[in-house]
Amino acid sequence: MNNTTTFKPTLSLFDATMIVAGSMIGSGIFIVSADITRNVGSAGWLILVWVFTGFMTLIAALSYGELCGMFPKAGGQYVYLKEAYNPLVGFLYGWSFFTVIQTATIAAVGVAFSKFLAYLVPELGNDYFLFNILGLKIYAGQLVAIAIICFLTFVNTRGVKEAKWIQTLFTSAKLLALFGLIIFGLFLVKESFWDENMKTGLTAMQNHGIKNAAGILEPSQWIGIGGSALAGAIAAAMVGSIFSSDAWNNVTFIAAEMKNPKRNLGLSLLLGTLIVTIIYVSANLMYLNVLPLQELAFPTDDRVAVAAANKIFPAFGTTFIAICIMISTFGCNNGLILAGARVYYTMAKDGLFFKKVGQLNQFAVPQVALWIQCIAASLWCISGKYGDLLDMISFVVVMFYILTIVGIFILRKTQPHTERPYKAFGYPILPILYIIMGLAFCILLIIYKPNYTWPGLIITLIGIPVYYGLVSRNKTTKTSS
Numbered sequence: 235m236n237n238t239t240t241f242k243p244t245l246s247l248f249d250a251t252m253i254v255a256g257s258m259i260g261s262g263i264f265i266v267s268a269d270i271t272r273n274v275g276s277a278g279w280l281i282l283v284w285v286f287t288g289f290m291t292l293i294a295a296l297s298y299g300e301l302c303g304m305f306p307k308a309g310g311q312y313v314y315l316k317e318a319y320n321p322l323v324g325f326l327y328g329w330s331f332f333t334v335i336q337t338a339t340i341a342a343v344g345v346a347f348s349k350f351l352a353y354l355v356p357e358l359g360n361d362y363f364l365f366n367i368l369g370l371k372i373y374a375g376q377l378v379a380i381a382i383i384c385f386l387t388f389v390n391t392r393g394v395k396e397a398k399w400i401q402t403l404f405t406s407a408k409l410l411a412l413f414g415l416i417i418f419g420l421f422l423v424k425e426s427f428w429d430e431n432m433k434t435g436l437t438a439m440q441n442h443g444i445k446n447a448a449g450i451l452e453p454s455q456w457i458g459i460g461g462s463a464l465a466g467a468i469a470a471a472m473v474g475s476i477f478s479s480d481a482w483n484n485v486t487f488i489a490a491e492m493k494n495p496k497r498n499l500g501l502s503l504l505l506g507t508l509i510v511t512i513i514y515v516s517a518n519l520m521y522l523n524v525l526p527l528q529e530l531a532f533p534t535d536d537r538v539a540v541a542a543a544n545k546i547f548p549a550f551g552t553t554f555i556a557i558c559i560m561i562s563t564f565g566c567n568n569g570l571i572l573a574g575a576r577v578y579y580t581m582a583k584d585g586l587f588f589k590k591v592g593q594l595n596q597f598a599v600p601q602v603a604l605w606i607q608c609i610a611a612s613l614w615c616i617s618g619k620y621g622d623l624l625d626m627i628s629f630v631v632v633m634f635y636i637l638t639i640v641g642i643f644i645l646r647k648t649q650p651h652t653e654r655p656y657k658a659f660g661y662p663i664l665p666i667l668y669i670i671m672g673l674a675f676c677i678l679l680i681i682y683k684p685n686y687t688w689p690g691l692i693i694t695l696i697g698i699p700v701y702y703g704l705v706s707r708n709k710t711t712k713t714s715s
Contacts, residue, residue, distance in 0.1 A: 240490075240594070240598070241308060241490040241491045241594070241598055241599075242394070242491060242598045243490070243491055243492055243493050243495075244394055244395055244398070244491060244493070245394065245398060245488065245491050245492045245493065246492075246493055246498070247493075247498040247501060247502055247505075248402075249398045249401070249402065249492075250485050250488075250492055250498055250499065250502030250506075251502045251505045251506045251509075252398075252401050252402045252405040252406070252506075253398075253401055253405075253484065253485045253488070253502070253506070253569050253572070253573065254482055254484070254485050254502055254503060254505070254506025254507060254510075255405055255409065255506045255509050255510050256401050256404065256405035256408075256565045256566060256568070256569045257481040257482065257484045257485070257566060257569035257570055257573065258478075258479060258480070258481050258482050258506070258507070258510045258566075259405075259408060259409075259412070259510060259513070259562055259565075259566060260343045260346065260478070260481075260562060260563055260566035260567075261342075261343065261346035261350075261559055261562065261563050261566075262474065262475075262477055262478025262479075263412075263478050263513070263514055263517055263539070264537070264538065264539035264540075264555065264558070264559055264562075265536050265537060265538060265539070266474030266475065266477070266478055266536075267280065267474075267517075267518055267521055267530065267538045268530065268531060268532065268533055268536040268537075268538050269471070269474050269536060270283050270284075270471040270472075270474050270475060271527065271530050271531040272531050272532070273467050273468075273470050273471035274467055274468060274471045275434075275467070276434040276435060276436055276527075277431040277432055277434045277435070277522050277527060278432075278434065278435045278436040279436055279468070279471075280518060280522070280530075281515065281518055281519065281522075282436075282468075283468060283471050283472055283475055284475055284514050284515050284518050285515060286468070286472065286475075286671070287472055287475040287476055287478075287479050287514075288479065288507075288510075288511030288514060288515060290476075290668060290671055290672070291479045291482060291507050291510075291511060292504075292507050292508060292511060293660075293664045293665070293667060293668040294482075294483075294635055294639065294668055295482055295483075295503040295504055295506075295507040296500075296503075296504060296658065296659040296660065296664065297639050297642060297658045297659070297661075297664065297665045297668065298314075298483060298486065298500070298503055298638070298639075299499070299500025299501075299503060299504070299656045299657075299658065299659070300500075300642055300654055300656055300657050300658040300661075301314045301486075301638070301641070301642065301645075302486055302489060302495065302496070302499035302500050302503070302656070303495075303496045303497075303499070303500060303653070303654055303655040303656040304317075304645065304649070304652050304653065304654055305317060305489075306489045306490070306492075306495035306496050306499060307489055307490050307580075308487065308488065308489060308490040308491075308576040308579060308580050309487060309489075309576060309577055309579075309580030309581075310483060310484075310485075310486030310487040310488075310489060310573075310576070310577065311327060311483055311486060311487075311577075311634065311638055312324050312327055312328045312331070312487075312577050312580055312581065313580065314486075314638050314641055315327050315634070315637060315638060315641060316584075317641070317645065317649070318637075318638070318640075318641025318642075318644045318645050318648075319637070319641065319644070321584065321586075321701075322698070322701055323637065325581070325586050325697060325701045325704075326694055326697045326698070326701070327634050328577055328578070328580075328581045328586065328587075329694070329696075329697030329700060329701070330627070330630055330634070330690070330693060330694045330697065331574070331577055332577070332578060332607075332610065333610075333693055333697075334627050334690070334693055335627055335630070335631060336570060336574040336577070336607070337574075337607060337610040337611045337614055338611075338614045338627070339480075339481065339570060340383060340567055340570050340571060340574070340607070340611040340614075341379065341383075341611045341612070341614035341615045342614075343563045343566050343567045343570065344378075344379030344380070344382050344383050344563070344567055344611070344615060345360060345375060345376065345379045345615060346559065346563045347378070347379060347382055347559070347560055347563040347564060347567070348360060348374070348375035348376070348378035348379045348382075349375060350555070350556040350559040350560050350563075351375075351378060351556070351560055352375060353552055353553065353556035354553070354556060354557075357374060358374050358375065358378050359373075359374060359375045360373050360374075360375030360376070361373065361375070362374040362375065364377070367616075370616060370617070370618075372616065376615045376616055376618070379615045380612045380615050380616075382564065382567065383567065383571070383608055383611050383612060383615070384608060384612070386400070386564075386567055386568050386571050387571055387604050387605060387607070387608040389568070390568070390571055390572050390575070390599060390604050391595065391597065391599060391601045391604055391605070392597055392599075393597035393598065393599060394488075394491050394572070394597075394598070394599060397568060397571075397572045398572075400565070400568045401565060401568050401569055401572070403565075404561055404562075404564055404565025404568065405565050405569075407561045407565070408558065408561050408562040408565060409509070409513070411557075411558045411561065411562075412513055412517065412558070413513070415517070415520065415539075415542075415543065415546070415554075415555075415558070416513070416516045416517055416519075416520045418546050418547075419520035419521075419523055419524045419542060419545075419546050420516075420519065420520050420523055422546070423523065423524050423545060423546050424545075425545070426523050426524075427522070427523065427524065427525060427526045427527075428522060428523045430526060430527075431522045431523075431526065431527050431530075432522070434527060465674070465678055466678050466681060466682030466683075467682075468678075469674075469675050469678035469679050469682065469683070470678075470679070470682060470683050470686075472675060473625055473628045473679075473683075473686060475514075476628050476631070476632065476675075477625070477628055478514065479507075479510065479511075479514070480631060481566075481569070481570060482503065482506060482507050482510070483503075483635075484569060484570065484572075484573035484574070485499065485502055485503065485506070485573065486499060486503075487573040487574065487576040487577050488572065488573050488576050490576075491576075496653075496655040496656070497655065497656070500656045517539075520542065521538055521539075521542050524542045524545045524546060525538070525541055525542055525545065529541055537555075539555045539558075539559075540552050540555045540556075543555040571604065571607065571608075574607050575599075575600050575603035575604040575607050576600065576603070578591050578600070578603040578606065578607065579591060579592055579594075579600035579603045580592075582603070585704065585705075585708045586701070586704050587603075588602070588606070590602045591603045591606060622689075625686060626685065626686050626687070626688075626689040626690050627689075627690040627693070628679075628686060628690075629676055629679050629680075629686055629687040629690050629691070630690035630691065630693070630694050631690075632672050632675055632676055633672075633676055635668075635672060636668075636669055636672040636673060636676075639665050639668055639669055639672075640669060642658055642661070642665055643662070643665070
């Protein structure tokens with residue numbers, strides 16, 4: 235199987251930009267705005283949450299450009315953390331990445347595909363029970379998700395050219411569909427609720443008498459206890475927007491397969507995150523134009539885009555959004571599967587994963603790493619617990635982003651002579667601003683939403699004994715040989 239020992243640089247700037255945008259846009263933008271609206275309680279804060287998140291993402295992407303140029307190799311963020319700190323910190327990121335961040339995200343995106351496929355074929359949905367296995371109820375939608383993950387994994391084992399073709403096709407399709415929905419929703423919808431919604435400004439939703447059927451509204455816990463409580467509401471709301479905007483860094487994992495990575499990696503991060511930020515903010519402006527705040531906050535099953543599409547296209551809105559999300563999630567998972575395996579490959583090269591994971595097949599891709607990732611994601615699909623963990627892992631994801639950006643400052647001192655074809659934009663002000671914003675987000679989650687923090691921390695900390703066990707095994711192996 236191992237007919238080649240090095241990756242082939244076949245990805246252009248356009249390919250990399252499509253991977254950034256395609257990996258970011260999954261199902262989140264079609265759903266999470268409902269929860270954000272319930273948390274912050276007004277049209278103004280809804281938009282500001284997405285602007286804050288977009289601003290943070292752009293700063294991080296611009297900062298990562300320096301690291302991309304310094305270490306244009308497979309593994310991305312894992313490599314940056316290892317170089318800036320030590321192998322343990324790099325491993326803890328790779329461990330969290332494999333156990334939850336990437337594999338559970340792949341599962342969640344796959345199940346989202348099957349959920350919206352059920353609009354067209356109900357028998358393939360997540361409510362269609364099939365059988366029990368080891369006490370777990372298995373639904374048709376879970377098997378559809380697994381089938382999609384296996385298919386995309388197989389395609390990726392045939393080489394990066396095949397994978398990039400799928401990525402370009404499906405990312406282009408979902409960008410066009412989203413732009414079309416935004417344009418129709420902003421300019422051609424029959425009834426506009428813009429003026430009515432904009433009157434809420436930055437005030438709490440409770441002041442407008444909006445509640446769900448049970449009379450419960452999330453912002454109630456933030457009202458009347460000061461500005462810090464409002465900040466807590468914003469942090470809780472940003473869990474959804476940050477999850478929807480995550481995976482932008484996936485392109486860094488495939489640096490070894492890019493043409494001119496020292497230039498194109500940083501540029502693709504900027505272009506991809508900028509495109510997605512514009513789309514996300516525009517989509518939420520469209521929601522505010524199409525839906526009254528009450529319906530935006532409490533659509534059926536939080537499906538904001540479905541509610542909006544039914545206003546724009548009354549005859550086929552649900553079908554249109556179902557197809558959009560299927561295209562979006564299919565392309566998103568291809569990008570996640572393509573990029574994720576390169577992290578495990580690099581870890582294996584460092585002796586921190588199974589040895590065969592660090593081998594390439596005849597198509598110059600890490601086939602074993604791809605299939606191990608596939609198995610882990612499939613197990614998450616069966617468990618049905620990925621959604622809870624993804625919410626809870628947002629804290630850890632942002633903490634690793636902070637550590638990586640702090641690493642820029644460390645590397646400027648420890649490796650001053652390493653070539654930097656691109657330096658962090660706005661250094662040191664913008665990177666420091668990201669660190670402050672990220673720390674504020676994490677601290678507020680610890681205070682107001684502790685259930686969003688401790689599970690991710692526990693998963694990460696379990697990696698410490700695993701790391702030392704692997705190091706000890708490697709030393710024993712070397713001694714005996």
